[in-house]
Amino acid sequence: MVGESWWAVGEALERIDRIDPRLCAFIEVWHADALHRTRTVEGQLPLAGLPFAVKGPTGLRSYAARRLLAAGAVPVGSTAVPGPGTYWQTWGLGAHGRTVNPYRADRTPGGSSAGSAAAVAAGLVPLATGSDGAGSVRIPAAWCGVFGLKTTNGLLPTPDRTGLASAGVLTRRVADARTYLRCVLDDGAVTSAAAHGRASPPVAATYSPDLGFARTDPAVEVVVRAAVGRLAAAGVVRLDGAPGSSLSLLDPREAWLAVRGGDPSGGAGAGAREENERRLDAYFARTPLLLTPVTPNRPHGHEGPGPDVYSTALTWAFNLSGHPAASLPAGFTPDGCPVGLQLVAGRGADVSLLEIAGAAESVLPIVRP
Structure with missing residues (x-):
């Protein structure tokens, strides 16, 4: 498992180094720390060695990120969020400049989880955390062609005192978002969510x-x-x-x-x-x-x-x-x-x-x- 983890994290870091100077999705990339975590992660953990990105400079301190770490996932960097500017400038500001839409560089990726959506869309990481106070996960997910989930307000802890913002995640596949939710919810929240029943098509x-x-x-x-x-x-x-x-x-x-x-x-x-x-x-x-x-x-x-x-x-x-x-x-x-x-x-x-x-x-x- 460690060998597979090393390959997954190493591949993610290599792709970030190669693609991010044009995409500008990351504020910081944690090469040494990510590789160290990969060597020491316990192989039996459910997300052992899974590379992921966190939203913004404080993303690693979020409740969801801490739960992902406990499940064995490996953070490789923090993603771009809006820099100084007018209220509509939600394109994100990475270490290499303005974050661009992976499909059309002349368009914004949306925000404020701009870098997270762009990184997932470009295949730099399979999963990135986000937060959504007005559409800040769903809008960049839509504009970058990936899946994005805003959880029920209050389901996961959030520092937003207005109650508007909720934790979220951006992934390439819905299955990865299901894995995220299973790992970040505690037993009580899982029981509560299950109590709402399961949907059977149609x-x-x-x-x-x-x-x-x-x-x-x-x-x-x-x-x-x-x-x-x-x-x-x-x-x-x-x-x-x-x-x-x-x-x-x-x-x-x-x-x-x-x-x-x-x-x-x-x-x-x-x-x-x-x-x-x-x-x-x-x-x-x-x-x-x-x-x-x-x-x-x-x-x-x-x-x-x-x-x-x-x-x-x-x-x-x-x-x-x-x-x-x-x-x-x-x-x-x-x-x-x-x-x-x-x-x-x-x-x-x-x-x-x-x-x-x-x-x-x-x-x-x-x-x-």
Whole structure:
């Protein structure tokens, strides 16, 4: 096992050294420490020798990273997060410069888990930690063509006092995210997650291209709608077309900004937040799955998305509500930009969500340009 671990970690370090000067996904790379850990890791541990990356300069201190270390995984470096700049500059700043999208260097990888998504997409590591306060795992996962999970708020410890941010992970395959969740949850959390039941296809779901308020790019909507159609045709989901079955929310922007600014009530958006909570509770009481695009727009250029364009429009409602949500690769727009399908489940149904995502992944093989 040690020999295999050495090869896996050594290969990851070699790829980082060769590719990262162009990708700029890493802030630091821990060559000596990673190789030392590989030599000393106990071979019977479940993740013995698995190379992984952590988000940002403090990522190694996160609860999830500590649990991965205890399972035998080997951290190889910390990934890029946004540097100084305006609020929309979420592309990440690595040791070699601005983090770029692995598919189109002229576009952002999204943020704030920018480096983690880019590193996983480029095959530098199979798994990277992230955190999601408004879509910061799901958006870069969507724009880099990888899988990303935002866990139920409060399921894992987080230093964010607003309650908006939740721990997450970025992987190339859903199976790796399942392994991550199994290793980072304690026994009590595993029991609680299992209590929400397991999903058996076809899973009842509805699809919303805009949640009732977003302005979704037609090119993005075409890709996601086609992916949803394939899931329905394969029997992974059963789309509910009954009157009143779809979900429409109020724009949560004002509420999110208020909570982030320190007002837990939601400030001027308090009414919208309360109404959204009511609608979401009613929806998930009857339907276990919601499908949407991850973002209403394609990956934008490094200069920003333009005025009044919020890449978070379809994600941050679920940071306010606390629901687990995932981004699954859905395909590409004609200009070569990855698009993500967002899957949202009831609070605490993280295990079930990953099972559904795994079934969806099996019928959505992505032909990468």
